Amino acid sequence: xxxxxxxxxxxxGGTFTDVVLEIGEKRFSTKVLTTYSAxxxxxxxxxxxxxxxxxxxxxxxxxxxxxxxxATNALIERRGAKTALITTQGFRDVIEMRTESRFEQYDLNLxxxxxxxxxxxxxxxxxxxxxSGDVLIPLERSDVEALADTLQAAGYESIAxxxxxxxxxxxxxxxxxxxxxxxxxxxxxxxxxxxxPQMREYERFNTTIANAFIQPLMKTxxxxxxxxxxxxxxxxxxxxxxxxxxxxxxxDAAAFPVRLVESGPAGGAVFAANxxxxxxxxxxxxxxxxxxxxxxxxxKNYTPKTARVFEVARSYRFKKGSGMPIxxxxxxxxxxxxxxxxxxxxDSMRQIRVGPESAGSEPGPACYGRNGERPAVTDADLIxxxxxxxxxxxxxxxxxxxxSEKALTTHLxxxxxxxxxxxxxxxxxxxxxxxxxxxxxxxxxxxxxxxEYTMIAFGGAAPLHxxxxxxxxxxxxxxxxxxxxxxxxIGFLRAPFSFEATRSIYMRLSEFNAETAGGxxxxxxxxxxxxxxxxxxxxxxxAEHKVYMRYTGQGWEIPVTLTAAQAKESNAETYxxxxxxxxxxxxxxxxxxxxxxxxxxxxxATTPPAPVxxxxxxxxxxxxxxxxxRSLFDPALGKRVEGPIIQRDxxxxxxxxxxxxxxxxxxxxxxxxxxxxxIRAADGCIDIxxx
Numbered sequence: 001x002x003x004x005x006x007x008x009x010x011x012x013g014g015t016f017t018d019v020v021l022e023i024g025e026k027r028f029s030t031k032v033l034t035t036y037s038a039x040x041x042x043x044x045x046x047x048x049x050x051x052x053x054x055x056x057x058x059x060x061x062x063x064x065x066x067x068x069x070x071a072t073n074a075l076i077e078r079r080g081a082k083t084a085l086i087t088t089q090g091f092r093d094v095i096e097m098r099t100e101s102r103f104e105q106y107d108l109n110l111x112x113x114x115x116x117x118x119x120x121x122x123x124x125x126x127x128x129x130x131x132s133g134d135v136l137i138p139l140e141r142s143d144v145e146a147l148a149d150t151l152q153a154a155g156y157e158s159i160a161x162x163x164x165x166x167x168x169x170x171x172x173x174x175x176x177x178x179x180x181x182x183x184x185x186x187x188x189x190x191x192x193x194x195x196x197p198q199m200r201e202y203e204r205f206n207t208t209i210a211n212a213f214i215q216p217l218m219k220t221x222x223x224x225x226x227x228x229x230x231x232x233x234x235x236x237x238x239x240x241x242x243x244x245x246x247x248x249x250x251x252d253a254a255a256f257p258v259r260l261v262e263s264g265p266a267g268g269a270v271f272a273a274n275x276x277x278x279x280x281x282x283x284x285x286x287x288x289x290x291x292x293x294x295x296x297x298x299x300k301n302y303t304p305k306t307a308r309v310f311e312v313a314r315s316y317r318f319k320k321g322s323g324m325p326i327x328x329x330x331x332x333x334x335x336x337x338x339x340x341x342x343x344x345x346x347d348s349m350r351q352i353r354v355g356p357e358s359a360g361s362e363p364g365p366a367c368y369g370r371n372g373e374r375p376a377v378t379d380a381d382l383i384x385x386x387x388x389x390x391x392x393x394x395x396x397x398x399x400x401x402x403x404s405e406k407a408l409t410t411h412l413x414x415x416x417x418x419x420x421x422x423x424x425x426x427x428x429x430x431x432x433x434x435x436x437x438x439x440x441x442x443x444x445x446x447x448x449x450x451x452e453y454t455m456i457a458f459g460g461a462a463p464l465h466x467x468x469x470x471x472x473x474x475x476x477x478x479x480x481x482x483x484x485x486x487x488x489x490i491g492f493l494r495a496p497f498s499f500e501a502t503r504s505i506y507m508r509l510s511e512f513n514a515e516t517a518g519g520x521x522x523x524x525x526x527x528x529x530x531x532x533x534x535x536x537x538x539x540x541x542x543a544e545h546k547v548y549m550r551y552t553g554q555g556w557e558i559p560v561t562l563t564a565a566q567a568k569e570s571n572a573e574t575y576x577x578x579x580x581x582x583x584x585x586x587x588x589x590x591x592x593x594x595x596x597x598x599x600x601x602x603x604x605a606t607t608p609p610a611p612v613x614x615x616x617x618x619x620x621x622x623x624x625x626x627x628x629x630r631s632l633f634d635p636a637l638g639k640r641v642e643g644p645i646i647q648r649d650x651x652x653x654x655x656x657x658x659x660x661x662x663x664x665x666x667x668x669x670x671x672x673x674x675x676x677x678x679i680r681a682a683d684g685c686i687d688i689x690x691x
Contacts, residue, residue: 004023004024004062005023005060005061005062005063005236006021006022006023006054006056006060006061006062007021007022007023007061007062007063007064007065007493008020008021008022008047008050008061008063008064008065009022009064009065009066009067009267009486009489009490009491009492009493010043010046010047010064010065010066010067010489010492011066011067011068011264011267011486011488011489011492012034012039012042012043012066012067012068012069012070012264013034013069013264013290013291013292013488014034014069014073014290014291014292014293014339014341014358014360015033015034015290015291015292015339015340015341015358015360015364015460016031016032016033016034016290016291016460017031017032017033017034017035017039017042017043017046018030018031018046018485018486018488018489018667019031019032019043019046019047019049019050019486019489020050020483020486020489020490020492020493021047021050021051021053021054021056021061022490022493023054023056023060026054027482027483027490028050028053028054029050029483029485029486029489029490029667030046030049030050030053031046031460031485031486031667032045032046032049033362033364033397034360036360036362039068039070039221039225040221040224040225040228043066043225044228044229044232047234048232057233058232058233058234058235059233059235061234061236062236063236063237063238063239064229064234064236064237064238064239065238065239065240065241065247065492065493065495066225066238066239066240066241066492067240067241067260067263067264067266067267067488067489067492068240068260068263068264069264069292070217070218070221070260071214071218071257071258071260071261071263072261072262072312074213074214074217074218075116075210075213075214075261075312075324076312078116079217080158080213080214080216080217081157081158081188081212081213081214081215081216081217082155082156082157082158083116083117083121083156083157083158083159083160083209083212083213084117084121084122084123084151084154084156084158084159084160085117085121085122085123085159085160085161085162085205085208085209085212086123086124086125086147086159086160086161086162086163086176087122087123087124087125087161087162087163087164087205088124088125088127088128088163088164089124089125089126089127089128090124091124091164091201091205092119092122092123092124093119093122094201094202094205095115095116095117095122095202095205095206095209096115096119097202098112098202099202101321102321103319103320103321103322104319104322113322113323113324115206116206116209116210116213116324117160117209117213121156123147123150123151125139125143125144125147125163125172125176126139126140126143127139127143127163127172128164129163129164129165129166129168129169129172130165130168131165131168131199131506132168132506133165133168133169134169135169135171135172139172139175139176141175141179144175144176144179144180145179145183148179148180148183148184149183151180151184151187152183152184152187156184156187157186157187157188157216158187158188158189158190158212158213158215158216159180159184159187159188159189159190159212160190160192160205160208160209160211160212160213161173161176161177161189161190161191161192161208162192162201162204162205162208162209163176163192164201166191166192166193166197167192167193167197167198167199167204167503167504168504168505170191170193170194170197173191173192173193174191174193176189176191177189177191188212188215188216188219189212190208190211190212190215191208192204192205192207192208194256195207195208195211195256195258195328196208196327196328196502197502197503197504198308198327198502198503198504198600199504199506199599199600200327202325203309203325203326203327204327206324206325206326206327207258207325207326207327207328210258210261210312210324210326211256211257211258214257214258215254215255215257217257218253218254218257218260219254219257222240222250222253222254225238226238226250237249237250237535238250239497239535240252240253240260240263241260241263241264241266241267241491241492241495242259242260242263242266242498242499243259243260243261243262243263243266243310243328243329243330243331244259244266244306244328244329244330244331244498244499244500244604245266245269245270245304245306245331245495245498246495246496246497246498246499246604246606247492247495247496247497247498247535248497248498248499248531248535249531249534249535251534252499252531252534258326258328259328259329261312261326261328261330262310262312262330262331262333262335264488265288265293265295265297265331265333265335265488266304266330266331266491266495267487267488267489267490267491267492267495268286268288268295268297268458268459268487268488268491269286269288269295269297269299269304269331269333269491270304270491270492270494270495271458271481271487271488271490271491271494272284272286272288272297272299272304272456272458272487272491273286273299273302273303273304274491274494274612275456275479275481275685276299276302276454276456277302277612278612278613278614278615278683279454279479279614279615279681279685280614281454282300282301282302283299283300283448283452283453283454284298284299284300284453284454284455284456285297285298285299285439285443285450285453285454285455285456285473285475286298286299286304286333286455286456286458287435287439287455287456287457287458287459287462287466287469288458288459288462288487288488289338289339289340289435289457289459289460289461289462289464289465289466290339290340290459290460290461290462291339291340291341291358291360291378291460291461292337292339292341292342292358292360293335293336293337293338293339293358294335294336294338294339294435294438294459294461294462295333295334295335295459296333296334296335296435296438296439296442297331297332297333297334298332298442298443298446298448298453304331304332304333305331305332305446306329306330306331306332306559307329307330307331307332307559308327308328308329308330308502308548308559308600308602309325309326309327309330310325310326310330310332311323311324311325311326312324312326329500329502329602329604333442334438334439334441334442336355336356336434336435336438337354337355337356337357337358338354338355338377338431338434338435339355339358339377339461340365340376340377340378340381340460340461341358341359341360341364341365341376341377341378342354342355342356342357342358342359342376342377342431343355343357343358343359343374343375343376344374344375344376344377344380344408344411344412344427344430345374345411345412346411346412346415346416350415350416352412352416352423352426352427352430353430354377354427354430354431354434355431355434358376359372359374359376364376365377365378365379365404366379366400366403366404366406366407367379367382367389367399367400367401367403367404368397368399368400369398369399369400369403372403372407373407373410374407374411375404375407375408375411375412375423375427377427377428377431377461378399378404378461379403379404379407379408379424379427380404380408380423380424380425380427380428380431381424381428381461381464382399382401382404383401383404383405383408383420383421383424384421384424384425384428384632384633385630385631385632385633385640386464386632386662386669386671387399387464387669388630388664388669389401391664404420404424405420408420408423408424408427409423412426412427421633424633425633425635425638428465428468428635429635431465432465432468432469432472432635433472435465435469436469436472436473439469439473440473446586447585447586447587450473450474450475451473451474451475451476453475454475454477454478454479455469455470455473455475455477455478455479456478456479456480456481457469457478457479457480457484458480458481458483458484458485458487458488459484459485459487459488459668460485460667460668461668462484462668463480463484463663463668463669463670463671464668464669464670464671465671466478466480466670467659467670467671467672467673467675467676467688468635468636468671468673470676470688470690471636471673471675476689476690477687477688477689477690478676478687478688478689479681479685479686479687479688480663480670480685480686480688481683481684481685482683482684482685483667484667484668484670485665485666485667485668486667494610496606496607496608496609497532497535497536497539497606497607498532498604498605498606498607499528499531499532499604499605500528500602500603500604500605501524501525501527501528501531501602501603501604501605502524502600502601502602503520503523503524503600503601503602504599504600504601505520505598505601506597506598506599507597507598508552508595508596508597508598509572509575509576509595509596509597509598510572510595512571512572512575514569514570514571514572517570517601518567518568518570520601521545521567521568521570521601521603524601524602524603525543525603525605527603528543528603528604528605529541529543529605531605532605532606532607536607539607539608540607540608541605541606541607542605542606542607542608543564543603543604543605543606544561544603544604544605544606545561545562545563545564545566545567545602545603546559546560546561546562546601546602546603546604547559547560547562547575547598547600547601547602548560548598548599548600548601548602549575549579549596549597549598549599550596550597550599551591551594551595551596551597552594552595552596552597553594557599557600558579558582558583558586559582560575560578560579560582561578562574562575562578566578575596575598576596579596615681615682615683615685616682617682618653618654618679618680618681618682619654620654620656620679621652621653621654621655622655622656623655623656623657623658624646624651624652624655624656624657624680625646625650626644626645626646627644627645627646627647627650628644628645629642629643629644629645630642630643630644630645630662632660632662632671634660634673634674636673636674636675637674641660641674642660643659643660643661643662643672644657644661644662645661645662645664646661646662646663646664647664647665648663648664648665648670648686649665651663651680651686652680653680653681653682653684654679654680655679655680656677656678656679657672657677657678657679658672658677658678658691659672659673659674659675659676659677659678659691660672660673660674661678663678663686670686670688672688674691675690675691676688676689676690676691677689677690677691
């Protein structure tokens, strides 16, 4: 065994908890069903399994990196602390008014999602700060003290403070925190000027409320997890994956738990970017499909695309605008309710629909034999021959085809006059088309042509569906990396320590102030670096600079990346040129005669990426040896075909497989359609191309 300390990555998903242990060049992994009531139970179970497989003792583990859906699930289920909002007088209803846009224009019965906090939990103070940071109405300390007495009497556990334009001047918010600390020492306080110091009060207030709402839950969970780990001998540091694709300390995660929303999918994107760098692929479509959702992300030049606002808990068919906007740095991806546990049903128009509701791990799909009665995508995959009932999850879970057949017939077949196989075909095609359509829309919104991209597929369910997805999207090449079934957990171990600091300072290029811009970037770099230093005191730190710009009068900005030298020089001509280049790339042309303005400034401090060894091209050695045959339903042909079964652990470098075929491993299964051929690359990736 290696003398190097071991590292463990843990990803809690909606259905499975994935655990990966790496020591030297060796990797050990497992999947266990997520335990909703106490997520740490599954973590300890999984860690015990990988330590048992590897022979590693707790004392040999040097780092644990954790990503979780706990924060996301708490927001979706509205299961958080008793929380109050303190805001500026006259702005109590901002989170209920939203942006007044309709996310479904022609739905006459449209119901807007309820705000996270009802009106009676929203309080106001008589104060006002202007957009430039000047105080228009001073805040009286006596008013804050009186309000604190009211909040204490009501028994609030957590307080969100979101005052108008506090990103420009946080003094009033800081006074509120000081008073609350004295009057309510046990309450947790979230300030919008720290959680999300950006313009647009709806997004900023909502983000701060979300942070306050889940903070007690996450703090309690993280304390409990640390205690359980220490009890069994793990004294190593524990870090958390954040939504921007980096790793932060457990203390920062407890202070800003809203940054943990989407931490699992972010790990998957980091994993795909690492594989892309090894293979020299500058345009990659990351496809991560687990038990509950599917995530699709564009990766260019080995870097996932990022954004500063995303939505969680979309209430209307995963439609943009129907969720809670969270204004934090995040890897930009589209997420839809399409996973192995996504439940299929027939709608009022007699059409098969899949998701967003998921069977999760409790009770799970019908085939799990855990009293699930409704058909899920996994049931369809089992009936279509994609899964082996006796060798699912490495044989740890037995599947029951009879239960799948009964569920498909009862809930779909009887209504639509179909047998179980035809119903399963329908479910698989619907879920694949849902994912393909989401990828098309995401590409169009970013001005990209997917035919130029290579897909990297991972997650327990993605390799089952990725081949068909490539057929639908016109993508000719796909990679399924080693450890694909636990890709996000591996991504946690590849992620750098990082933190992005943002600030909203409005500036037109016609009135550009280089001194202000330079000072702003220095302050942001210092703030972001201090978070990284709390995790890694010795490493070098790289700084990535970005501004969000738009033409005057436009409603939304586009991100513009600057080099360190450009940020240090900060001259208007450079900003204008870079903005125009980015604008033309997205929209095809520039707009003449309009001034340009900057609304948000950002610096991401990060430790340097680990060096990547390029993968040499494998020499072709002939066909891989089959370990039996399996009957598969090929949706492109609309009929059953017979293909060889290939064991991935005996599949040698350079060997080829022609579709149709099944490549099996413990944590997932690769379905090779008739239209595709595969070769094992030198790094263990299965390189699949159009035949």
